[in-house]
Structures are given as structure tokens and as C-alpha cells.
Amino acid sequence: MRRVAAGLAGALILFLARFVTAVRGRWAGVEPTDExxxxxxxxxxxxxxxxIWTVLPRRMRFSTRPVAGSDYWLKSGPRxxxxxxxxxxxxxxxxxxxxxxxxxxxxxxALDAGSSLIVFPEGTRNMTETRLLPFKSGLxxxxxxxxxxxxxxxxxxxxxxxxxxxxxxxIPLICTVTFGAPLRLxxxxxxxxxxxxxxxxxxxxxxxxxxx
Amino acid sequence: xxxxxPDLVAVLAGILGVLVLAxxxxxxxxxxxxxxxxxxxxxxxxxxxxxxxxxxxLMGLALxxxxxxxxxxxxxxxxxxxxxxxxxxxxxxxxxxxxxxAFFVVLPVQYYLIWIExxxxxxxxxxxxxxxxxxxxxxxxxxxxxxxxxxxxxxWALMICVFATSHVPALLSLDIAGYExxxxxxxxxxxxxxxxxxxxxxxxxxxxGRTKIAPKLSxxxxxxxFVGGALSATAVGAGLSWMTPFTPxxxxxxxxxxxxxxxxxxxxxxxxxxxxxxxDWGNLIAGHGGFIDRLDSVVFSAPIFFHLVRYGxxxx
Numbered sequence: 001m002r003r004v005a006a007g008l009a010g011a012l013i014l015f016l017a018r019f020v021t022a023v024r025g026r027w028a029g030v031e032p033t034d035e036x037x038x039x040x041x042x043x044x045x046x047x048x049x050x051x052i053w054t055v056l057p058r059r060m061r062f063s064t065r066p067v068a069g070s071d072y073w074l075k076s077g078p079r080x081x082x083x084x085x086x087x088x089x090x091x092x093x094x095x096x097x098x099x100x101x102x103x104x105x106x107x108x109x110a111l112d113a114g115s116s117l118i119v120f121p122e123g124t125r126n127m128t129e130t131r132l133l134p135f136k137s138g139l140x141x142x143x144x145x146x147x148x149x150x151x152x153x154x155x156x157x158x159x160x161x162x163x164x165x166x167x168x169x170x171i172p173l174i175c176t177v178t179f180g181a182p183l184r185l186x187x188x189x190x191x192x193x194x195x196x197x198x199x200x201x202x203x204x205x206x207x208x209x210x211x212x
Numbered sequence: 213x214x215x216x217x218p219d220l221v222a223v224l225a226g227i228l229g230v231l232v233l234a235x236x237x238x239x240x241x242x243x244x245x246x247x248x249x250x251x252x253x254x255x256x257x258x259x260x261x262x263x264x265x266x267x268x269x270l271m272g273l274a275l276x277x278x279x280x281x282x283x284x285x286x287x288x289x290x291x292x293x294x295x296x297x298x299x300x301x302x303x304x305x306x307x308x309x310x311x312x313x314a315f316f317v318v319l320p321v322q323y324y325l326i327w328i329e330x331x332x333x334x335x336x337x338x339x340x341x342x343x344x345x346x347x348x349x350x351x352x353x354x355x356x357x358x359x360x361x362x363x364x365x366x367x368w369a370l371m372i373c374v375f376a377t378s379h380v381p382a383l384l385s386l387d388i389a390g391y392e393x394x395x396x397x398x399x400x401x402x403x404x405x406x407x408x409x410x411x412x413x414x415x416x417x418x419x420x421g422r423t424k425i426a427p428k429l430s431x432x433x434x435x436x437x438f439v440g441g442a443l444s445a446t447a448v449g450a451g452l453s454w455m456t457p458f459t460p461x462x463x464x465x466x467x468x469x470x471x472x473x474x475x476x477x478x479x480x481x482x483x484x485x486x487x488x489x490x491x492d493w494g495n496l497i498a499g500h501g502g503f504i505d506r507l508d509s510v511v512f513s514a515p516i517f518f519h520l521v522r523y524g525x526x527x528x
């Protein structure tokens with residue numbers, strides 16, 4: 001019963017996402033093939049992983065789990081339903097003091113179970129005018145723990161205009177999701193170097209970076 | 213549901229025939245010139261033909277569906293076009309409510325007015341009421357940066373994507389003596405002439421196009437293509453007079469007006485695209501770009517065609 005409801009809710013969310021944003025995936029550095037990946041993306045809206053999910057081919061969609069903050073997604077019944085049942089999110093506790101399990105361990109467990117992941121290495125939604133917040137170190141630790149999994153930079157464009165912070169009526173605007181060339185942790189690469197490389201790879205996919 | 217008018221059935225059958233022929237030609241060309249998908253022109257042609265099928269099926273269903281079908285179809289076209297247009301403008305946070313009003317109030321109200329055939333209001337609702345309302349909503353948010361440009365962009369988007377487009381279903385409300393129950397054929401006439409003109413301009417341009425009309429705006433448009441396309445589309449329009457309330461000569465004149473407005477509409481919309489630094493309005497239709505890329509000629513000719521027919525032939 002709950003699974004049927006989750007399936008219907010998922011289909012409805014996908015339909016709404018398509019209707020409002022007419023979102024299209026651009027596979028600019030990697031093909032939409034069915035291999036295990038970690039998609040790391042910029043984060044400006046709660047709808048971010050919905051858009052990535054929408055442009056993934058169906059088969060890949062069901063093996064790809066978003067990584068999200070449990071503080072937000074466990075707060076109320078509807079959010080729990082969407083976070084857990086519809087998107088099967090890997091819910092991590094972002095509060096270092098209260099958490100009982102390590103986020104990187106949770107993510108590697110999900111990878112070992114065969115899932116692909118969607119992660120937002122900025123750690124929180126970007127509400128600033130800058131295009132990208134500094135990455136948290138989780139992406140590095142994840143890359144270190146499972147060096148064979150490709151890390152795919154994923155730029156989500158325009159969704160922040162669809163629903164700016166503090167507004168609740170979305171404006172229908174066309175969004176794109178651009179997938180860039182995958183990267184992997186190099187032998188002996190230091191944390192700051194790797195994170196800087198990952199940030200640059202993601203920023204390079206933003207249309208504004210290409211325009212200027 | 214009542215049976216579609218025999219003339220409409222004939223028109224749709226004719227279009228299907230043309231499409232089947234086009235598909236066959238596309239298939240042969242692909243086997244001969246582009247078996248491995250390497251010939252860009254042939255691949256683009258086949259993409260276009262496939263998209264044509266979808267458009268013709270949708271359009272055919274809408275026409276058979278009568279007023280409901282046509283109003284819904286063009287309401288959705290307006291929505292998709294407005295979405296493309298606003299995407300390319302530099303809106304700001306402060307425009308949020310003005311934009312929400314454009315999508316969720318102005319657009320539905322305009323189509324509702326078309327639906328209830330309130331000519332006196334739908335012909336001024338956007339140019340007068342929305343024109344004054346939009347800047348008021350935006351001004352209350354207090355952001356004055358580029359205010360005039362932002363408001364002008366939204367107003368343009370509404371005029372092009374909603375006001376002008378809605379004049380296609382408005383053709384159904386015209387009351388023409390001796391033409392009762394056949395108004396959907398006016399829409400078919402408008403759309404066929406516009407689209408045939410686009411195709412013929414392309415074909416004439418490819419065959420003997422030399423002199424570019426506006427190289428900065430639209431590098432593929434040539435004088436030869438334009439003249440050849442306009443004249444042959446006018447001839448096609450005259451040949452279609454049997455489905456209209458017009459004599460062949462009148463049909464030719466209206467077709468020429470439609471073709472000219474469509475052509476210059478395309479130029480104007482190209483100028484906006486160049487200004488925004490994009491090649492297509494969107495990427496929803498393979499081989500055709502976005503909705504506006506397909507609609508631009510219809511949009512510019514629809515209100516003019518509507519009013520010419522209204523003044524010249526309609527009883528109201």
C-alpha cells in the first residue's frame with residue numbers, strides 16, 4: 001500500500017517537475033549508461049535531486065539515491081514520506097554532536113549495496129549570490145573510501161529562479177541539468193587539491209562560466 | 213461529439229498524404245545519403261518530419277475537438293512559449309509575483325475570455341490591464357534596478373506568447389454568414405499557409421538562395437527563398453479558398469498578408485534571440501528548437517488575420 005502510494009507520488013512529482021521546468025539533461029562529458037556513479041551537484045533548492053532524478057533514464061533512476069539531511073527530511077510526516085519512501089534517500093545527520101552514525105559510512109554502505117548516489121558537497125543550500133559554496137570534505141572521504149566509483153559533476157541551472165528562497169509559488173522556467181566528465185581521486189592527492197579540482201569541474205559546467 | 217465537417221476531414225487527409233510522402237522521401241534520402249546518420253541535413257530533415265507528425269496529430273485532434281480542443285491546445289502553447297520567453301529574460305527576485313501573475317492569472321484569464329467570446333475585453337485585457345498591473349505588482353517590491361527593462365520584457369512576453377497566440381482560438385468566435393460550423397477551417401488555413409510558407413522558403417532558399425536578407429539576424433534567409441516561398445505559399449493559399457469563406461483572390465491576399473507577417477515575425481524573434489545570445493528558444497522539439505521557434509510566424513500573423521477577417525467578413 002505504502003509502496004503503491006510512493007510510486008504514485010513519485011510519478012506525480014516527476015510530472016510536476018517536467019511541467020514546470022521542462023527540464024532536459026545534457027550529457028556533456030559522460031553517457032547515460034547504467035554504471036555505478038556518484039553525482040555531485042550544486043545545491044540551491046529542495047527540488048535539486050528531483051531534477052537530476054527526472055533526467056536520469058528510468059532504469060538508472062531507481063538505482064540512484066539522493067543523500068540528504070535528516071534534520072530536514074524527518075521533520076514532518078509528508079517530508080518523511082517523500083524523503084524515505086518516494087526517493088529512498090540516504091538520510092544523514094549533519095549535526096556532528098548528535099549523530100550516531102558516520103555519514104561517509106552510510107554512503108559507502110549504500111554504494112556497496114549497488115546504488116548510485118546524488119550528493120551535494122556544499123553541505124547546505126546555497127542562498128548567496130556566489131555560484132558555489134566551498135565544498136565540505138565528505139566528497140573527499142567518499143572518494144577515498146570507494147576510489148573505483150566515478151564522480152560525475154552535475155550542474156543544475158535555473159532552478160533557483162523557479163523558486164527563490166522564501167517564495168512558495170514556482171515560476172515555470174526551463175531548467176537544464178548538465179553532466180560533466182567524471183573524475184576520480186588521484187594517487188596521493190591531498191584533500192584541498194582534490195576538493196578544489198572537483199569544485200572547478202562543477203563550476204566549469206555552469207552556463208555563466210561558458211558565456212564569460 | 214458531432215462528426216467533424218467533411219471539409220476538415222478532407223484537409224486532414226490531405227495533410228496526412230503530404231506527411232506520408234515526406235516520410236517516404238526522408239526514408240529514401242537516409243538510405244541513400246546518410247545510412248550511418250552522418251549527413252546532418254538529412255538527419256535534421258528526418259527529425260523535423262518526425263516532429264511534424266506529432267504536431268499534425270495534436271493539431272488534428274484539436275481541430276476535431278472543436279472549440280475545447282483548440283482553446284486547450286493553444287492555451288498550452290501559450291504556456292510553453294511564455295516559459296521559454298521568460299527563461300531568456302533577466303528576471304529578478306522582485307519580479308516573482310509579477311511573473312506568477314503572468315502565468316497563473318493573466319494567461320488563464322485571457323483564454324477564459326476567449327472561451328466566453330468576450331471580444332471587448334480579451335482584445336484589451338493584456339495591452340491595457342496587464343500592461344498597467346504588472347509594473348504595479350513589481351514596483352511594490354521596491355527593486356528599481358533595470359525596472360523599465362524588466363517590465364518591458366514581461367509585457368513583451370505576454371503580448372507575444374499569450375495575447376497574439378490567443379487570437380488563433382479567437383477565430384472560432386467570428387460569425388460569418390454562410391460559414392457556420394466551419395470556423396476551425398480558418399485556423400487550418402492560417403496554420404497551413406504559415407507552415408507551408410516556412411517550408412517553401414526553406415526549399416527555395418536551398419535551391420537558388422544567393423542574396424542574404426539579414427545576414428546578422430538570420431543567415432539562412434535569402435531574397436530568393438523569401439520571394440519564391442511567399443509567392444508559392446500565396447498560390448497555395450488561393451488554392452485552399454474552398455475551405456474558407458473567401459474567393460480565390462481574397463484567399464490569395466490574406467495568404468500574402470499571413471506570409472509577410474510570418475516572415476517579419478520570424479525576423480523579429482530572431483533579433484530577440486541574437487540579443488540574448490541563443491540559437492533556439494528552447495530544445496523541446498528535435499530539429500525545431502523550442503515552441504516559439506515553431507510558433508513565431510503564426511503568432512505575428514494571427515491577430516492581423518483575425519482582425520482582417522473580422523472587419524471584412526464577420527457580422528459582428
